[in-house]
Amino acid sequence: MEEVAFEFVEEQNPYVNELAVNKLLIQNQVGVTNVGKEILVLNTIESALDTHKMIEDSDVYITVYGGLKARIKQRTPIARVNAVVPFYIDTMGETMPLSDNYSAHVPMVSNVSEREVKEIFPLLKKMNEDAFLKKHLVSIYRNSGGEYILGLRVYAFDVNFGKIELLDTKIRNFKAFYQKALKDKSLDRYKKVSLQFSNQVVCTLK
Known part of the structure; x- marks a missing residue:
């Protein structure tokens, strides 16, 4: 799976970390290796992230440099x-x-x-x-x-x-x-x- 960069918004305390989020994506078999980014359904990754009990909302997008980034808002x-x-x-x-x-x-x-x-x-x-x-x-x-x-x-x-x-x-x-x-x-x-x-x-x- 191609690496996803994570950004935790609102300077919240770390109730969940990048390791746990990556593990969640692997467990849900969310991969992008064989899928062209131009047709990647980003909602699939967002849906997987939003199932985590510590995450309130996520926004996954492709950066101007072609990488994947996820903005994550934790539950408070x-x-x-x-x-x-x-x-x-x-x-x-x-x-x-x-x-x-x-x-x-x-x-x-x-x-x-x-x-x-x-x-x-x-x-x-x-x-x-x-x-x-x-x-x-x-x-x-x-x-x-x-x-x-x-x-x-x-x-x-x-x-x-x-x-x-x-x-x-x-x-x-x-x-x-x-x-x-x-x-x-x-x-x-x-x-x-x-x-x-x-x-x-x-x-x-x-």
Whole structure:
């Protein structure tokens, strides 16, 4: 098989490498040796690449010098689920396996199965897109009542987010509480903070 040059776009972490991609093409018997490049169906190579569980999208083309090049966009994990067989949840809300090449620094999710991924994804998406949440939240636990408990990077208190509903209101309330408590230097005094009720933040002291 003629060598394909790979380019990984968006400066992503290396969840998949060139060796794994080449192996995938060989396993799928994607070769170009006996096929004229002018009639090469590049979609065949793209389809093979897109089957890789770490790849979101690929674009294969012929360079001006006549070589083959593949631009590869990897899938991006935004949470890791601690299960019997651990897995990531990506930016599209789909599950993806862990990588042998790189371990993502993302929030850890516990007591969530694959069937609950769709339920938790709106919260994970908010956490990934919001700089404040991304900085402070490191874990999520789903309790037996279907409520989500958030763990903070620095402070020891848990945040009971409640059900996955009224996300913007709850997040806005939490930010307001956090900033006020930070100003008052009282964040170390709390044992639990509840956002279950849309119009208030309920705090439990140690």
